[in-house]
Amino acid sequence: MRGDRFFTPIREAKGVPKWVLWSGVVITTFFVILALFAPVIAPYNFDDYQTASGERFGKQQPPSAEHPFGTNVQGTDVLSRVIWGARTALEVVVFAVFVSLAIGLPLGLLSGYFGGKLDRGLVLIMDSLFAFPYLLLAIVIAFLLADKIGRGVASAAIAISIVYIPQYFRVVRNHVISVREESYVEAARALGAKPRTIIRKYVLQNVIQSVPVIATLNAADAILTLAALGFLGYGIQPTDAAEWGYDLQRAIADAGAGIWWTGLFPGLAIVALVTGLTLLGEGLNDVLNPVLRRRPIEDVVLPAQPAKAPVEEVGV
Amino acid sequence: MAGAHHTTSLRTYALTRLALALPMIWILLTMVFVLMRVAPGDPISAALGGRLSPEQLQERRHAAGYDEPLIKQYFEYLGNVVTLDFGETIVDNRPVTEVIRQNGAATLELTIAAFLVSLVVGIPIGLICGRYRDTPIDIVGRFFGIVIYAAPVFFLGFLAQIIFSQWLGWLPSSGRASPVTSFALHTTTNLFLIDSLLSLNFAAFTDVLEHLILPATTLGLVIGGVFIRLVRVNVLQTLQGDYIEAARARGLSERNVVWHHAFKNALVPVITVIGLQVALLMGGAVLTEQTFNWPGIGSELVRYLNNRDYVAVQGIITFFALLVVFISLLIDLVNAWVDPRVRY
Numbered sequence: 001m002r003g004d005r006f007f008t009p010i011r012e013a014k015g016v017p018k019w020v021l022w023s024g025v026v027i028t029t030f031f032v033i034l035a036l037f038a039p040v041i042a043p044y045n046f047d048d049y050q051t052a053s054g055e056r057f058g059k060q061q062p063p064s065a066e067h068p069f070g071t072n073v074q075g076t077d078v079l080s081r082v083i084w085g086a087r088t089a090l091e092v093v094v095f096a097v098f099v100s101l102a103i104g105l106p107l108g109l110l111s112g113y114f115g116g117k118l119d120r121g122l123v124l125i126m127d128s129l130f131a132f133p134y135l136l137l138a139i140v141i142a143f144l145l146a147d148k149i150g151r152g153v154a155s156a157a158i159a160i161s162i163v164y165i166p167q168y169f170r171v172v173r174n175h176v177i178s179v180r181e182e183s184y185v186e187a188a189r190a191l192g193a194k195p196r197t198i199i200r201k202y203v204l205q206n207v208i209q210s211v212p213v214i215a216t217l218n219a220a221d222a223i224l225t226l227a228a229l230g231f232l233g234y235g236i237q238p239t240d241a242a243e244w245g246y247d248l249q250r251a252i253a254d255a256g257a258g259i260w261w262t263g264l265f266p267g268l269a270i271v272a273l274v275t276g277l278t279l280l281g282e283g284l285n286d287v288l289n290p291v292l293r294r295r296p297i298e299d300v301v302l303p304a305q306p307a308k309a310p311v312e313e314v315g316v
Numbered sequence: 317m318a319g320a321h322h323t324t325s326l327r328t329y330a331l332t333r334l335a336l337a338l339p340m341i342w343i344l345l346t347m348v349f350v351l352m353r354v355a356p357g358d359p360i361s362a363a364l365g366g367r368l369s370p371e372q373l374q375e376r377r378h379a380a381g382y383d384e385p386l387i388k389q390y391f392e393y394l395g396n397v398v399t400l401d402f403g404e405t406i407v408d409n410r411p412v413t414e415v416i417r418q419n420g421a422a423t424l425e426l427t428i429a430a431f432l433v434s435l436v437v438g439i440p441i442g443l444i445c446g447r448y449r450d451t452p453i454d455i456v457g458r459f460f461g462i463v464i465y466a467a468p469v470f471f472l473g474f475l476a477q478i479i480f481s482q483w484l485g486w487l488p489s490s491g492r493a494s495p496v497t498s499f500a501l502h503t504t505t506n507l508f509l510i511d512s513l514l515s516l517n518f519a520a521f522t523d524v525l526e527h528l529i530l531p532a533t534t535l536g537l538v539i540g541g542v543f544i545r546l547v548r549v550n551v552l553q554t555l556q557g558d559y560i561e562a563a564r565a566r567g568l569s570e571r572n573v574v575w576h577h578a579f580k581n582a583l584v585p586v587i588t589v590i591g592l593q594v595a596l597l598m599g600g601a602v603l604t605e606q607t608f609n610w611p612g613i614g615s616e617l618v619r620y621l622n623n624r625d626y627v628a629v630q631g632i633i634t635f636f637a638l639l640v641v642f643i644s645l646l647i648d649l650v651n652a653w654v655d656p657r658v659r660y
Contacts (some may be wrong), residue, residue, distance in 0.1 A: 124340065124343060128347070135599030140621075141351070144354065231468070232602070232603070248474060256481075271468075272466075274465075
């Protein structure tokens with residue numbers, strides 16, 4: 001029954017939203033397949049610098065039949081690193097979205113439903129976090145976590161997730177506040193339902209619908225943040241996994257020598273995946289949100305009432 | 317704050333808003349302090365460990381007060397920030413305010429230029445897309461906005477360096493000025509464009525401008541992607557307004573309606589929304605500086621992080637936190653001044 005509510009509008013989508021949604025689906029699926037089957041698809045391992053017979057690839061070789069995307073300064077195959085990079089990106093992003101959702105959603109529910117001092121305190125903290133330049137926050141946290149738990153997928157994911165907690169919190173909280181006063185919730189309350197039951201059965205059911213859209217748009221943002229961390233050298237340990245941002249950092253030095261293939265392909269991979277996720281999120285937003293469909297422009301974000309339309313805002 | 321029947325005066329609004337900003341500053345400062353103190357080891361041994369003997373380290377720790385109880389350090393930190401003292405870096409003994417003054421100018425120059433680029437890109441495209449909603453022009457414009465925002469600034473920077481410096485040889489790919497210029501330029505404001513104009517050194521001006529073009533355009537394009545969307549949505553909204561309908565009903569030409577009624581009103585809210593992109597601009601500046609070897613405050617932050625100089629990092633982050641709160645305060649006040657409805 002719930003599945004119907006989600007999939008029927010998607011099947012029935014028409015016009016521009018349909019195209020936006022489906023191009024997003026296609027691009028995203030492509031990268032998910034790359035990520036899942038990287039060992040099968042990629043010609044080499046992400047850190048291989050020689051063939052099985054022990055023949056070196058050579059450093060910074062231009063694209064050729066053996067290496068369609070060329071090789072980089074470390075003498076590894078760029079194509080293989082791009083494919084393996086999809087796996088790293090997916091791992092980190094799924095982890096990060098999950099963590100920020102696991103913290104942001106419950107806090108938003110409680111804050112919105114109970115209000116009062118708890119709400120005011122949480123809103124202030126989340127607003128402060130939100131106001132802060134997110135990349136700086138992620139850099140410092142990734143840096144500190146690296147000392148504690150190493151530079152793995154977990155550190156990167158946690159650093160990224162902390163940045164997005166306030167966004168989930170705000171969306172969920174504001175949604176809860178609007179739902180809280182609906183007559184069906186009031187009816188449940190009048191019938192003597194406990195807050196726990198009301199939140200779970202009535203409020204959460206309603207609020208959860210806005211999650212796929214925000215999660216997708218945040219995932220797009222998270223890919224960029226991960227790449228930025230990697231580019232600055234605070235991402236994942238280069239020996240552990242292939243990461244597009246790190247590859248671009250190494251490629252900047254190549255630019256001076258006119259070597260374009262080491263940066264172009266990882267960069268295009270980032271652009272394509274982020275575009276795909278953004279289209280998917282926007283498409284879902286248009287299709288699933290009948291209110292937005294009819295009056296999409298109601299949701300302009302003005303600084304005075306930023307809480308009104310976080311969905312529109314995060315997707316930019 | 318006030319009842320539904322009378323509007324709050326601007327002064328009351330400003331004071332209320334200021335009162336709200338103070339706890340935010342306090343929370344941010346506390347966050348920064350906690351973050352920097354959960355780092356393993358004290359700042360002195362983190363930065364200088366291995367280079368000094370244990371006795372010397374202990375002496376420096378004591379001199380800097382790192383053997384005091386944390387709560388005392390915390391209040392000392394808050395007290396220092398109030399007097400705008402952000403501490404002194406450990407690795408090269410520079411007051412952080414000095415770092416901000418010197419390298420901040422480079423960042424300021426970059427971000428202002430980038431901001432101009434983003435307006436030049438974002439506003440016209442956004443206006444056109446909004447005016448011709450759902451036509452091919454709109455779709456191309458929106459898609460451009462999405463793709464440009466999806467491009468990491470360092471990737472655009474990489475492409476720009478390859479194309480414009482390497483292949484075409486038009487523009488320099490890194491730094492703020494060529495060595496000759498930096499040597500000859502008499503700096504007063506540290507904003508090189510202004511300094512070179514003040515000293516009437518036009519060769520230097522051209523050189524500085526050439527160095528600025530690629531970084532500013534790269535960063536500006538990414539931020540411009542955001543503006544396309546903001547402006548477009550605002551145009552759509554104003555075009556649906558009753559007064560637009562009224563203007564059409566009065567028989568004004570469509571051109572007149574769009575230019576004089578819709579665009580003008582669409583841009584007023586955008587001006588304030590644009591201010592919200594400051595955080596994005598700051599993050600983007602760190603990446604752009606790193607890409608183009610730009611000696612700004614972001615480059616310094618990365619350098620001090622790599623040297624594990626927590627005092628410098630704490631000082632710079634504190635500065636950013638204050639800046640963000642200050643700018644959002646400023647924007648809200650401007651907004652309230654322009655639009656009395658905000659004040660309720």
